[in-house]
Amino acid sequence: MAIQRKPVVLVCADRKMAGVHPFHMAGEKYIKAVVEGAGAIPLILPALAHSQDVIDLLDQVDGFLLTGGYANIEPHHYGGPAAPSEEIIDPARDSATLPLIPELVKRKIPLLGICRGFQEINVAFGGSIHYRVHQVEGMADHREDGELTLDQQYAVAHPVTTTEAGRLRGIVGQTSIMVNSLHGQGIDRLGEGLLPEATADDGLIEAVSVKDAEAFTMAVQWHPEWKLQQHPQYLSLFEAFGNACRERAKSR
Numbered sequence: 001m002a003i004q005r006k007p008v009v010l011v012c013a014d015r016k017m018a019g020v021h022p023f024h025m026a027g028e029k030y031i032k033a034v035v036e037g038a039g040a041i042p043l044i045l046p047a048l049a050h051s052q053d054v055i056d057l058l059d060q061v062d063g064f065l066l067t068g069g070y071a072n073i074e075p076h077h078y079g080g081p082a083a084p085s086e087e088i089i090d091p092a093r094d095s096a097t098l099p100l101i102p103e104l105v106k107r108k109i110p111l112l113g114i115c116r117g118f119q120e121i122n123v124a125f126g127g128s129i130h131y132r133v134h135q136v137e138g139m140a141d142h143r144e145d146g147e148l149t150l151d152q153q154y155a156v157a158h159p160v161t162t163t164e165a166g167r168l169r170g171i172v173g174q175t176s177i178m179v180n181s182l183h184g185q186g187i188d189r190l191g192e193g194l195l196p197e198a199t200a201d202d203g204l205i206e207a208v209s210v211k212d213a214e215a216f217t218m219a220v221q222w223h224p225e226w227k228l229q230q231h232p233q234y235l236s237l238f239e240a241f242g243n244a245c246r247e248r249a250k251s252r
């Protein structure tokens with residue numbers, strides 16, 4: 001009997017200072033969600049500039065996770081005005097992930113995007129970003145309160161309605177789900193070829209997939225990696241991602 005090996009999932013790193021040195025790091029909650037939710041082996045991919053070496057590496061892996069991150073995407077990537085000088089940015093991560101995303105889709109690598117990762121997918125497909133969602137007329141404030149405990153910050157905050165006959169509705173099996181909300185930015189113009197998969201009550205698109213992708217693609221503005229064993233809809237998203245990664249692992 002053939003032994004089925006576990007799929008390998010690349011987890012993109014942020015480049016951040018830890019003390020006086022820059023480190024390439026990924027949050028533990030994302031790593032654990034890959035292990036416990038997707039049943040896969042996580043490998044952290046440094047935020048190095050896009051290269052043929054990384055593209056070649058894709059043949060050896062079964063999935064890709066674009067994590068959340070406090071740093072905002074630099075606005076020049078979507079034609080926006082320069083960010084204020086105090087803005088937290090991560091140009092290394094921008095230059096690693098944005099050119100890679102279309103390659104992942106083209107090479108049929110299952111792809112899950114979370115929060116910043118969701119916004120990156122939109123930008124990679126030519127979409128734009130609301131710089132401060134809460135300053136847009138009619139939009140709600142989607143930010144967390146940094147004064148609260150982490151459990152309070154990542155607690156469910158508002159509903160999203162899943163798109164009728166959409167892939168996300170098929171995964172979570174619900175027309176509406178409660179999600180957490182920890183972002184100041186959000187999708188403005190939807191990227192070309194992306195399908196809205198869920199929308200908040202103020203009209204903000206909160207989940208997308210890539211219409212013509214041959215493999216699993218899903219990206220969400222919320223954080224399904226947070227305590228996913230306590231949230232069946234969060235877990236089902238990672239399970240669906242893991243199943244797609246297992247399919248790929250079997251076929252290569």
Ligand SMILES: N[C@@H](CCC(=O)NCCCC(=O)O)C(=O)O
Pocket residue numbers: 027067068069070071072073114115116117182183184185186223
């Ligand atoms: N900077 C963007 C994206 C927000 C985001 O990804 N937050 C993640 C926080 C840390 C984490 O849980 O990994 C925005 O503000 O919209």
